[in-house]
Amino acid sequence: MNPVEASASSAEKILLAATDLFAANHFNGVSIKEIAKKSGVNSALISYYFGGKKNLYQEVLNEQSNLFLNLIARVSSKDIAPLAKLREYITAISEVQKLHPHRIHLIYRELLTPTFMCDSFIKNRLYKIHKFMSELVTEAIADGSIRNNMQPTHVAFTLESIIVFFFLTHDQIRDLGHFENGTESTYLEEALNTYLSSITN
Template sequence: MEFTEKQLQILEIAETLFAAKGFEGTSVRDIAEKAGINVAMISYYFGSKEKLLEALFKSRIGSVQVRMENLIKDQSLSPLQKINLLIDEYVERVLQHENFFKIMVTEQLITKNPSVLSSLKQLKLRNVELITQLIKEGQKKNMFRKKVDVVMMVNTMIGTVWQTTMNRDFYFELHPAPVGSTDSANTILIKRKLSIHIKALFKVILTHEA
């Protein structure tokens, strides 16, 4: 799971291209050209185009997992605070790695690659586990309702974030941002909107209070 400088550079370029044109729609020549390397290098460094994708998943997913784990252990926060932090964390993560998120969404539907599938499943499982743990904590303290469908909750979070980021342009067509506002300003706006929206939803789901 350790990559050389060159490999990381290739991964980054591959990520951009896969996101823009899809895995099948991106040729190794595209990647090689953009990376300023020989076509043969992709096979040389990663074994195959398929394995390059696997490497991308391992690299990106691996780097994500760590931060969330620590959150749950923090004793100074209430369960709901933890949930809210987790939402912010997730929104932040997706918006920051939009390209990889795109790839994840499409590959999830199409790929038969076992390595990719297992990476994805592991990630999903961990997500559900984490939230389940947080919720149980809140239930023990009588702060959350008894019956909560965690999977559905997670689906709402992931789905809403996905749908919102993927249709970001559409959103700004209906709600035009102030003239001259930068792309990164818009990103911050979207993040805030998402955060507030999802937190409100989760609060209802968990506490039954609006």
């Protein structure tokens, strides 16, 4: 346990433990008992702080998506060109994922094997993330940075897919690509830059 986790409150410990467990397993594959054991707190505190496993799972998903929503707010506030914003946003997303490469499984497992959270999560969270990237592409087309025969939502999906595939297959990519530990991120940067270069003027 690192110093941050050691000094965390019971609620924070529960949230950290639940995030790791839900990232490794589906919602139905994680028990309150496992969360309590990993967090080192009494299982009754999970109900006390979060009202049960469903509410805790919802909070975990919201916390993960907030990472991206906060990036959107930060990048949006910058007075730079749309394409520069897009590049900065993509880089920032990649940096967030590098810190916790397996947590992306949380979000995309929800898409592949939906739970009770899926509809509201996609409409209220994931759509905002995709919409922001699509809008940046639209603006970059308008100012001539990106070719005008490109569909903004298609470009956004392609960029998202490159990033998601990399982190969903992070360990396998390292082995298959014979990357030295830590250098596999160079592949991601090259893949993103290659695609962006192919659609820019």
